[in-house]
Amino acid sequence: xxxxxxxxxxxxxxxxxxxxxxxxxxxxxxxxxxxxxxxxxxxxxxxxxxxxxxxxxxxxxxxxxx
Ligand code: SF4
Numbered sequence: 001x002x003x004x005x006x007x008x009x010x011x012x013x014x015x016x017x018x019x020x021x022x023x024x025x026x027x028x029x030x031x032x033x034x035x036x037x038x039x040x041x042x043x044x045x046x047x048x049x050x051x052x053x054x055x056x057x058x059x060x061x062x063x064x065x066x
């Protein structure tokens with residue numbers, strides 16, 4: 001089982017916070033204006049990823065098991 005970062009597009013309001021906090025992991029989709037995972041981080045528990053998760057105003061970012 002692998003842990004992955006997931007952005008729920010139904011929850012994301014496109015505030016641009018997560019790409020600012022962790023531009024290596026997140027980017028804005030210029031078509032939908034929602035955030036998406038640009039590249040899965042080497043460590044989903046890293047401070048930058050966790051900071052993005054807790055900073056999302058609508059709780060759209062989570063860690064999923066695949
Ligand atoms: S912080 Fe949350 S609401 Fe803002 S762009 Fe990222 S996923 Fe979307």
